[in-house]
Amino acid sequence: MPSQKTYTVEEAKKRIERYCAYQERCHKEVQQKLRDMKMIPEAINLITAHLIEENYLNETRFAKAFARGKFNTKKWGKQRIVRELKVRAIGQYNIKIALKEIPEDAYLQTFEALAEKRLQQLTSEININKKKKKLADYLFYRGWEPELVWGKVRQLS
Template sequence: MTKAYTLQEATRKLENYCAYQERCHHEVVRKLKSMRMIPEAIDQITVHLIDNNYLNEERFAKSFARGKFNIKKWGRKRITAELKQRQISRFNIKTALQEIDENAYLETFDALARKRVVQITEKNRLKRRKKLADYLLYRGWESHMVYEKIKELVP
């Protein structure tokens, strides 16, 4: 049996939830539903979190994009897809992607591709190319960049 929360308890719990790490509206609503809060309470708490700056979709999107690029080395396509999955608006996705410096983006892509091509032990040239392509595309790098880099690294 899950604990029943009062509006104040749930609000405090969600303030802490949002203060610990940036969250999107989707995550907050899911958390409140898991706490068995009624729709009116969910709306009220969500409005409170937004009004008190615990919940900010643009800030979340920017932080998410920076983190996934810098730490996980994801490309723009993967970041965009993940943000869409979290129901972030197209405007906020566009704003978030502007957080990524173009030079850093290209340097990271080059370094990632070069590091990966050395790790691939496959002798067959076509299989090597496919493995490198699969790796980079899965990470969300743009296909035109991937195929040009493959021509360069696995001639």
């Protein structure tokens, strides 16, 4: 069994700085990475404080980038984004700020485009109720709000 490499606080600090510079990270990810590096709790707190002071780690910036990214690339709705941010231990204040990154008109346009695209994929489904259920399940999984989803489903009659 290969031995686990050990790091000094300075080595760990440099490594984690690169880790954070590569892409936005949340506190939870960074602390897990440090635990994986077998750092002791005191060192983890010291390094986390250093990263925050040096602006490598910024929860608000992470939340905003996360919300923009997941909306633009994965077409996630606000509910899914909120759920995923909560899993990453992001506070309610930062979640609110992050959701403001998504323009309302772009949000609704994306929803319509996603729903239409999914409907095109469901052309082979003959049973209208099954078609409605598949569309609703797909949109809910992506985290879109119930009023939007049910409004779209009601249009299929």
